[in-house]
Amino acid sequence: MDPNCIFCRIIAGDIPSTRVLENEQVVAFRDVNPQAPTHVLVVPREHVAGFEQLAAGSPIWNALVAAAQDVVRMEGLANGSRLVINQGSDGGQTVPHLHVHVLGGRPFRWPPG
Ligand code: 5GP
Numbered sequence: 001m002d003p004n005c006i007f008c009r010i011i012a013g014d015i016p017s018t019r020v021l022e023n024e025q026v027v028a029f030r031d032v033n034p035q036a037p038t039h040v041l042v043v044p045r046e047h048v049a050g051f052e053q054l055a056a057g058s059p060i061w062n063a064l065v066a067a068a069q070d071v072v073r074m075e076g077l078a079n080g081s082r083l084v085i086n087q088g089s090d091g092g093q094t095v096p097h098l099h100v101h102v103l104g105g106r107p108f109r110w111p112p113g
């Protein structure tokens with residue numbers, strides 16, 4: 001728990017959020033500034049700054065992917081979805097606590113720009 005980290009504070013319940021699922025390893029909640037009809041953030045309970053900081057073979061990765069799959073099913077994104085991890089400054093990461101964006105409910109273009 002990093003008291004200066006907004007996602008750690010959301011996980012702790014100090015900052016309110018709309019949770020869609022949680023288990024021992026991860027929490028998923030709706031993005032406050034959604035970029036699509038479904039925009040959920042899946043985050044590890046443990047404070048990890050980003051995917052580059054994740055230890056090789058960490059069980060957190062599997063937990064994030066499994067939870068993202070659950071969100072896709074729960075949100076009924078049968079037409080498809082987009083998973084995004086922004087890493088570091090060039091990646092557009094604004095919150096330095098690892099998170100997977102699960103987006104859906106509209107089509108997305110490629111390349112993203
Ligand atoms: P990043 O740019 O780091 O990949 O994504 C951070 C995301 O966190 C953004 O999409 C932003 O809207 C979301 N976010 C920032 N602060 C809060 C908050 O207090 N609550 C929620 N639910 N989402 C937040």
Ligand code: ZN
Nearest residue numbers: 005008047097
């Ligand atoms: Zn954190």
